[in-house]
Amino acid sequence: MRIEGIPASPGYAEGPLFDLNQPPASYKAKASAAEEKAALEAAIGKAVARLAALVETADGDAAGILEFHIAMLEDDALSGPAFASIGSGQPADVAWRAALDSEIAGYEASDQDYFRARAADLRDIRDQVVRALSEDSEVALPQGAILYGEDIAPTRFLETDWSKGGGIALKRGSTASHVAMLARSRGVPMVVGLSALAGTFTGLALLDAERGGIIFSPSPAEVEAFRQSASSFADRQGAARTFLTEPAVTKAGTAVRVQVNIAYPSDVDGIDIATCDGVGLMRTEFLFGKALPDEETQYQAYRKVLEWAGDKPVTIRTVDAGGDKPVPGFTVEETNPFLGLRGIRLSLARREIFRVQIRALLRAAVHGNLKVMFPMIATPDEYSQAAALFAQEQAILAAQGVAHKLPPLGIMVEVPSVALAPEGFSDVAFFSIGSNDLTQYVMAAARDNAAVAHLNSVHHPAVLRLITAVAAFGRDKRIPVSLCGDAGGDPAAIPTLLEAGLRDLSVAPAQLAMAKAAIAGVPV
Amino acid sequence: MSASAEATVLITHAVGLHARPSVKFTKLAKSFAAEVEVAIAANGPWFDAKSIVKVMGAKAPKGTMLHIRAKGDGASGAVKALVDLVQRNFDEDADHVRSA
Numbered sequence: 001m002r003i004e005g006i007p008a009s010p011g012y013a014e015g016p017l018f019d020l021n022q023p024p025a026s027y028k029a030k031a032s033a034a035e036e037k038a039a040l041e042a043a044i045g046k047a048v049a050r051l052a053a054l055v056e057t058a059d060g061d062a063a064g065i066l067e068f069h070i071a072m073l074e075d076d077a078l079s080g081p082a083f084a085s086i087g088s089g090q091p092a093d094v095a096w097r098a099a100l101d102s103e104i105a106g107y108e109a110s111d112q113d114y115f116r117a118r119a120a121d122l123r124d125i126r127d128q129v130v131r132a133l134s135e136d137s138e139v140a141l142p143q144g145a146i147l148y149g150e151d152i153a154p155t156r157f158l159e160t161d162w163s164k165g166g167g168i169a170l171k172r173g174s175t176a177s178h179v180a181m182l183a184r185s186r187g188v189p190m191v192v193g194l195s196a197l198a199g200t201f202t203g204l205a206l207l208d209a210e211r212g213g214i215i216f217s218p219s220p221a222e223v224e225a226f227r228q229s230a231s232s233f234a235d236r237q238g239a240a241r242t243f244l245t246e247p248a249v250t251k252a253g254t255a256v257r258v259q260v261n262i263a264y265p266s267d268v269d270g271i272d273i274a275t276c277d278g279v280g281l282m283r284t285e286f287l288f289g290k291a292l293p294d295e296e297t298q299y300q301a302y303r304k305v306l307e308w309a310g311d312k313p314v315t316i317r318t319v320d321a322g323g324d325k326p327v328p329g330f331t332v333e334e335t336n337p338f339l340g341l342r343g344i345r346l347s348l349a350r351r352e353i354f355r356v357q358i359r360a361l362l363r364a365a366v367h368g369n370l371k372v373m374f375p376m377i378a379t380p381d382e383y384s385q386a387a388a389l390f391a392q393e394q395a396i397l398a399a400q401g402v403a404h405k406l407p408p409l410g411i412m413v414e415v416p417s418v419a420l421a422p423e424g425f426s427d428v429a430f431f432s433i434g435s436n437d438l439t440q441y442v443m444a445a446a447r448d449n450a451a452v453a454h455l456n457s458v459h460h461p462a463v464l465r466l467i468t469a470v471a472a473f474g475r476d477k478r479i480p481v482s483l484c485g486d487a488g489g490d491p492a493a494i495p496t497l498l499e500a501g502l503r504d505l506s507v508a509p510a511q512l513a514m515a516k517a518a519i520a521g522v523p524v
Numbered sequence: 525m526s527a528s529a530e531a532t533v534l535i536t537h538a539v540g541l542h543a544r545p546s547v548k549f550t551k552l553a554k555s556f557a558a559e560v561e562v563a564i565a566a567n568g569p570w571f572d573a574k575s576i577v578k579v580m581g582a583k584a585p586k587g588t589m590l591h592i593r594a595k596g597d598g599a600s601g602a603v604k605a606l607v608d609l610v611q612r613n614f615d616e617d618a619d620h621v622r623s624a
Binding site: 076115 | 539540542543544551572576577578580581
């Protein structure tokens, strides 16, 4: 059965389905009793191994208790009833709980205080295995699995080992979500908006993230046809790869700069700097994942990328938290976050946090060709305030004798006010069009909402008119204009963007070759 | 080769055949090839002396007469060693003297 969706990251994946929408800490039942037994065995083994590691560091009394727990866990008499229940159809967690609860009841019924107190040990033993079972279901991701469900958390994406293939199939989701961007940059096939995806599917599935669709329980003929499409896609990618090492040039011989977008400093490890013209967008939200990063952590992250790029420019965007990227301790809860305190607005509201990032950027600037841009600029005053903070911090570093450099300061063009009235920004060093946000704001269509995905198109004349106007303003004022949204790496959008006057695109690393190949076919 | 042995020993340990002593007891029992069983009454029920779950489950407090029986290879050695362990208070006397 094939269900249609929207391709979010091109490619093909053939593999077992893995249901994403399990509560994070609950056990996921397996398909057969044999698998349930294996899961319970593994969980007991894991609990024993953990206790054994604890024994190493525990002192006498504690070690004695831990050894008692280990001996209980290693005793088949404890797990025997659980394995028997599994044999008669119970899932491992239910069977284990029932077996242990019956033991626990026996201890609780004892007339001896000491034995009654052992019920607590039994409960502890029970829970250690339950925990190990649940974790097991979290990580028991078959190799090359197709993760499917309502949506997927970015952390889940990052925890997954994609080196053995696999893909993502989402009922909701969006082609502009952060996971979609990550998927494109890592070359992980992903399809969103599979709205008819209902119920629980298991077994083998075929994910077609080129046209957008997934096939459940495929017939041999479907598998055969799928493999042909996958191999043809790989061939086309291979052909595009011949463009990778060459500078991008259109059919008419016009040079186009193609830079890369990165989200993590480690992203550059897999990229040959010779294949791109620099980093057009380095996001810094990753630094703000769990806690607010200190200056040194930021400095090292920026420096790594600058040194990798050598003479080529690296455009780092100051933190764009808020919107769909909340940061505990930094962002605020809002009913309409995309229109709230996000990007530069938040940085200017929380200057003590912004100043730390500014100092790290000023210090890192001596290690390469740094440019800095501010996200979500709506008025010239915001740019002036942010630039003034750079000047202040620069003066402080100079007074302290700390090595630093003031990088060129530019802005993202993503709020329509900037695209409609760029004349207020003739003193910025450069413009970078964030086509994802510009489109969602122009079309009033949230980019994380599949129900309005059809409105979210960079091809709409209103969006294209603004892009054309900004490109023309930049040419007129000799201010460089680039584009770092997803459209820049989309072979279907590239001709339109070049016709709109753009000559500088920044794309996901995995799209470099296809983007250059697409540019070569454009007659401008 | 169907050797068998049986003995009875009084548990004098303050809290009986509890967690740590039962770990020692079952470990020792497992070191013998013979089939070893324990009971807290002469007529049973008998429990596998190599299973800590069963031994703990017998819930034998201080003052219990513990019945131990074994059959097979080394049966008498097994019973003797286990009786010794119980009589030595599971080698935990030092702890109890200190805490007394």
